[in-house]
Amino acid sequence: MGEPSHRSIEIPLHSGDEVIEVSLDQLPDGQEVLAILQQENCPLHIWVTLALEYYRQDKEKDFVEILKSACNEINNQRQQPQTSGQRAQENDQMRCLDTLAAYYVKRGHREKAKDKKREYFTQATLLYTHADKILMYDLNHLLGRAYICLLEGDKMDQAEQQFNFVLNQMQNNIPALLGRACIAFNKKDYRQALNLYKRALKYSPENSAGIRVGLANAFAKLSKLEKAELSFNRAIEIDSKCVGALVGLAILELNMKTPDSIKHGVIKLSRAYQHDPQNPMVLNHLANHFFFKKDYQRVRQLAMHALNYTENEAMRAESCYHLARAYHAERDYEEAFRYYYQATHLAPEKFVLPLFGLGQMYLQREDTTNASDCFEKILKIHPxxxxxxxxxxxxxxxxxxxxxxxxxxxxxxxxxxxxxxxxxxxxxxxxxxxxxxxxxxxxxxxxxxxxxxxxxGKDTPMEMLNNMGSLHYRLNNNEESRKCFEKGISYAEQAREVEPAYANSILVTMRYNLARVCEASFEFDKAETLYKEILREHPKYVDCVLRLGCMARDRGQIYSASDWFKDALEINHNSPDAWTMIGNLHAAKQEWRPGQKKFERILHNPSTANDSYALISLGNIWLQTLYMPTRDKEREKRHQARALQVYKVVLKNDNRNIWAANGVGCVLAHKGYLNEARDIFAQVREATADMADVWLNIAHIYVEQKQYIPAVQMYENCLKKFYKYNNVEVLTYLARALVKGNRLHEAHNALLNARRVAPHDLTLMFNVALVQQKLAQEILKDENSTLTSVLKAIDQLRIAQKTFTWLGEHGDPHRLDLSQAAQEAQQCSDLLSQSTYHEIRARKKDEEEQLVRRKQDEERRKLREKQVQEEEERRRLEDERRRMEREKRQEFVERTKNLLTAAESEGTSGKGQRSTGGGSRKRPKHEGEEEFINDTTDLIPNTEKQQKKRVRKSNDNDDKRDRKSSKKRKVTVRSESDNENDETVKRKKKSGGHKKRSSRMTTNDDEVSQDNEEQLSEVEQDDNASDEEEKSKRKSVSKKPTHRSKRPSKTSHRQSESSGRYKSKATISSSDDESDNEPSRPTIQSADDQEEEEEEEEEEEEDDEVEKAEVARDEDNNGGSPAAEDEQEEEEQEEEDEAAEDNEQEQAPEDLVVSDED
Incomplete structure (x- = not known):
């Protein structure tokens, strides 16, 4: 088991190789260590290392003293000459300066006092500036400068440049990445901030709670709340005391607004408060939570602590807002106003909640101007x-x-x-x-x-029904208005049981409104009953009394109306409405001075000193006095000035008062400023089209400017638009414009219409008499006036004289100038004295005109008689002519019938002889042949002969036509219908087998040819009947076996009808009986061609004889004159031409139906 490690640092002694070992776990007094460092002149890195150990052990004072002394040593070293270890020495100097500067930056960020904060930042800036002189581009140095710029807030762009420079030098520099991410987040570039936080987390995954908080904030701004929650939770896992992560999670859960989430959010805020009770963000959120729990005392405590523990203006604004809300809820409006006001000055631009509260405080103080400013600022940010x-x-x-x-x-x-x-x-x-x-x-x-x-699920409130009924009334929907008021009255009667006082007050209002509806619907009795019922319950209801007075006034009961208005004054002696009604009664009767007193009475009352209606009415009275007959010019100017002053007062109080503006225009017009007055009237008319006065004033301006036609149009339009009856005032204005426009008759009619409405109006009587005088004078002066108009004018002049005389004696001197009436009467008398001359002149002129008219009437009578005689003579001659034409037509028809009958009888007998073999007909050369013709050899000679004849005739006809076109004939020309009729008769005779041409008659009258055509149509009808019989026989013949001959036929049959000419096929009879049974139809016999040619020649000779007879008859008719002979020759030539054309058509080849039977 090893011994525990012992941390220490060795301080080399300047005198030898000995060192002083200083234990870092048990640091000695700072001053003692500082003395050793200064005495032994130790390297700077030992100074910095010892200072940092003192800082870690919360001995910040010793830390600052050691680093300050080190900075002094740096100044001493800078003054000494450079040595070989210059680079290492500069690094130690930079480390020393940057470490002390960073400490000042941290202290300044935590400092709440602005002056102290600024002092710390200034010291840090000086140290960084000193370090710039040593090694400007040191990365740690640049990071320190970037962070101080970032914390100062207004140097964010400089900080970004510093961070970018560091990242260009070292891409995985964690402080630079975090600083750059912070700048991007503040610039609302959340996606870039997220990427930078991710890079920082990638390079430093350990001890990354702060990085993950920044990452979570970026996720939250990008609406990725789930990832934000995961990042906050991971930060808490790494550092359970991470206040930022706890607050972020709390906010996420509070925003979910469910009971459980709110509970968890508050728990996390409590944990954060336990770890950092001075964190202003935690304190503000807790204050907000307790506000909704209505624990206003705790809200004030937390918000006040948050306000004291931060210098961040946004945090302080939120703390002030919470304080203001708490005071607002407790109705401490003074404190609430103070903190709302302070919050608005501290809050960033988009934090508008303090503005909303401050606006409410202004409304509570009835300062609507500042209140509207607050809410307008909110709408600028959140429209x-x-x-x-x-x-x-x-x-x-x-x-x-x-x-x-x-x-x-x-x-x-x-x-x-x-x-x-x-x-x-x-x-x-x-x-x-x-x-x-x-x-x-x-x-x-x-x-x-x-x-x-x-x-x-409730009924409409009675207040709303009352408003709806009033709107219907103003829209002239009286029935709908009545329904609303009646329904509202029923609801108010039901509400009496719950709120009797309020229900009674609104019930009275709706009953009064219902009475107004009845009054507008002409139900005056019902309206009067309702008003009186209200007065019985509420005797001091002034409006009902005033309405009863108005109803009496409208019925013409002026004195009764005055009594009602006086009753209203007894109820309220200072009632402006009652005084106004009485003043209007005087004004309607043109009692200007009493009316003036009533309106002045209203203005003398301080509460109604600026009553616009009274002021305008008073100005109108001053203006009306200008129309009274007077010659005092100073008095007129004085009254104009008073009226103008009154109107100006009204406009000063209400610059949109159209009646006052109209009054100003009237005063300007009286002063002669017509253009200016017209401009004002035009503006008033643009503002409202429902004001009749401005229409009349514009018309008055037109009259003054001598634009009488538009003036008359304006007056007439005003009558149509605003008055449904003859308004006396407007009609008088109209008559005045008509008189000035010299339209006296129309002016007289307009004044008569006005007199029918107001027959006792003295001014109107004067005007009518004046127009009658002018009209009579104009008629008398006109020399072209008729006797009737002159006599009528004299009568009108007498009436005008009587009117002026009566007005001069009995007129009202306040309304008329009696002397002027007397002068007009004298002028009428003078005109009447001259009327005898005008009457005599008119009578003489009338007699002359009557004489001229009698002469003209006699001449017209004689002319009509002459015209009647001429018409009778013309009819007699026409009847005689028609009789002669009918006789000639009848004679022609009889002759034509005789000729046709003779031709038909001869043709029948000739056919009978040929069919039996008898007769003395010429035979062809080959007379031995008795059978059918089988070839065309016999037809050749005749055909050649006919062709030569046609050529010769055609040449002759051409020569005759040339000669005829050069002649100028003056004889009666026959109609084409006559020619056609003649050709028809010729073809009839040819088709009947006789080949005889009908004779033609000529007459000097054109109508004879038309009658001929009508009679010839009867003959054509007979031929049509025979044609039908022939068709039936053809059908019977066509049943036999036939063969066609290629030889062309020399004979053709033509029939003239109304629709044209038709060719019929020639049939060869099989027996003699068939030819005998059809005498009127042409048939080709089985004889030789030479015999047929002889028959044709005979027929042509007969035709020539008929034509000669016709020529002889025409000569008899024409008297044998040379002109008639020329005409006869020309007609004969025309007939020959037509015959030649007929022959050419007849010789056209036809199909022959040949029977096989003998």
Whole structure:
């Protein structure tokens, strides 16, 4: 078993090789050791080693003395020449200086007195500065300087630079890592702080309780609470007395807010208090715990100890806050205010709880300005703090500043949006909106009422029903208002049993409001009954008396209303409302001086000396006197000044009073500052659109500026917008503008409408007479005036004269200038004396005009007779012409029918002879052939002949057309319909087998051709019927075996209809009977082609004869004039051209259906 180790240090003697051994376990007196060290001139490392041993044994005084003496030795060594062991000596000097500086830093950090703290830090700074001269970049030296910068708080960037330099030199330097982590944590870079703590823990896993506390704090800031708890527990395992770990665990468990966690948290705080009873953080948390246990005395003790044991301002602010809360809870508002105020000065920017308490203290002192400042500061840091919003809204709601009221409205809207179930906020929002947004306020009240029913299962409070009913009343919802008041009255009657005094007071209010609703609903009897019932129970209820007086006033019972208002004065002799009502009665009767006395009576009372209504009414009276007829200019200026002064007083008290601003504009207008007055009126109109006075004033300005059209429009718009009846005052203004705009008739009508409302108004009578005079004068001066208008003007002038005469004798001198009325009467008399001349002139002019009118009427009568005769003659001639046309048309139809009948009979007889082999027809050259034609050889000669004929005719027609186009004819032109009718008749005759052309008639009248066309359509209908018979026969023939011939047919059948021309197939009859049975239809017989050509020539000759007959008839009609002959030649040429075209169409090849049977 070995002996126990003996720690000692040897101090070499300067005289020889001997040493003095000093036992470290039993250190001698410090002064003795210091004397030996100084006498023997020992190396500096022995000084530092002995000093540290004294420090470890809590002999700090000897530690400081030894190091101070060592520092003096350093100064002596610096003055001596350098030796070979210079490097080791510098290291000892740096160690000595840095150790003493570190001690001063530690003492300064623990020191509570600011002066002493600053002294320690200054001494440390001097030592570090001295060491910089020896070896500036020593790592331990740099760490010491970094920590003093870190502890001073305002040199964190310098400390960071020092730590970074050390870490660049040595990456695993634990103090540098911890210092750098501390700086990152304070800069809220928790992730970097966590990494640095991890690195420090990696390099120094032993004795790492402090590192793990820092690690846990970083985890907690990163919301990794489980890892933070593990780190705190590990720190406690390493060091059971680690106060920081115990406090951290306690805070984590207290924040869980469960009974068990709170209990465990308090236990850990108690353990920490046992280990370090002076730890301010532990004391503050314990004070907070005992506050919720309502042990306010212990709270004050713990918080006071924490306040005394720390110089950290954040800790001290928290201690002051706990003290203030304790005093606040005990209603010691003076002490609470003092500590709240102190906490706000010590607290960091984001610690706003002291501001909240201080704001409450200001409210308790009714200092709303400072209170609002406190809560506004809170909202700057936490803009979504709804509790501060609610308190600020309550403060701003009582303010007269509209901007603040708007802010209050915004705050409450945010609160209600965040928490839609906050009933108090809804009610407060409704109260704020009552003056600016009636519907919004009502909606807020209804929401609060619904929440009360849903979440509390209670009925709507009667106070809320009263407010809702009032809002409905202001919104003109009288029925809904009645329901609210009636329901509230029923609730109040039920509440009488519980709180009779309060229930009776609110019951009276709601009954009064119900009477107002009845009054607004024109139920005056019911309203009067309710008012009187309230007066029986509460005889001094002044408002009911005033309302009864107002009802009497509205019924026109002025004296009865005055009695009611005097009764109100008996109840309250200083009632401003009663005096105001009496003053308004005098003003309505234009009794300005008595009204002035009543309003001055209100202003003489000190409690109502600044009554805005009375001041404005008094100013209006001074302003109204300016309209009274007077010639005293000084008096006008004096009254203007008084009115302006009164309005200024009102604006000084309330700069948003629109009635006062309107009055200022009126005074400026009277003084002639029209533009300035108009600007004021425009601003008032922008502020409110429901003020009729400002509309009238703007119109007055237009009149003064001679802008009569916009003035009239303003007056008319004012009547439509604000008055549902004819307002006498506005109509008078309108008439004035119309008179100035020279619209006298409209002005007269406007004044007559006003007189219907107020027939006894003397001013109105004067104005009507004046307009009548001006209108009559204008009519009489106009030389173009009619006799009726002149006589009417004379009558109006007589009426105006009588009116002016009566007003001059019986008028009110206070309202009218009687001398002016007499002058106007004399002027009317003068005009009447001149009216005889105007009447004679008008009569003469009227007679002349009547004579002219009679002449004009006679001329118009004769003209109408002439026109009637001409019309009758024209009708007679038209009837005669139509009769002649009908006769000619009938004659033409008869002739046409005769020609068609003869042609058909001849064609029938010719066919019968050919079918039986008889007759003297020409035969072709090959007359021996009696059978069917089997080839086209016989058709060739005829075909060539026809082609040459067509060519010759075509050339002739072209020459004739050229000549005809150069001529200028002046004869009657036949219509195209006549030509078409003629062509139709020709084709009818050809299709019937006769090939005869119908004769045509020409007439000088164009309508003859139209009648011809109508009659020819009847012939076409007969042909259509025969065409149907032919189709039926074709069907029967087509059933037999047929073959087609390639030889083209020389004969074609055409039929003219309304829709066009149609080609029919030619059939070869199989027997003679079939041809006999169809005389009206064309058939190709089994004869030779030469015989057919002869028949065609015969038919052409017949057609020529018919045309000659028509030409002869036309010559008879035209009188045989050369012009008629030219016309006849041209018509003949046109007929030949048309015939040539028809022949070309007829010679088109057709398919022939040939029967195989003989």
């Amino acid at each position: 979504n703090d709804h509790e501060s919003m609610k308190i600020l809204a309550s403060i701003y709601a009582e303010s007269n500043d509209l901007d603040k009221r708007d802010k209050a409205k915004e705050f409450l809207k945010k609160v209600t949006q965040h928490d839609t179930h906050d009933i108090d906020s809804w009610i407060q929002l409704a109260e704020i909106l009552e003056g600016v947004d009636l519907q919004g306020s009502l909606d807020a009240y209804m929401t609060a009422s619904r929440l009360i029913r849903e979440f509390h």
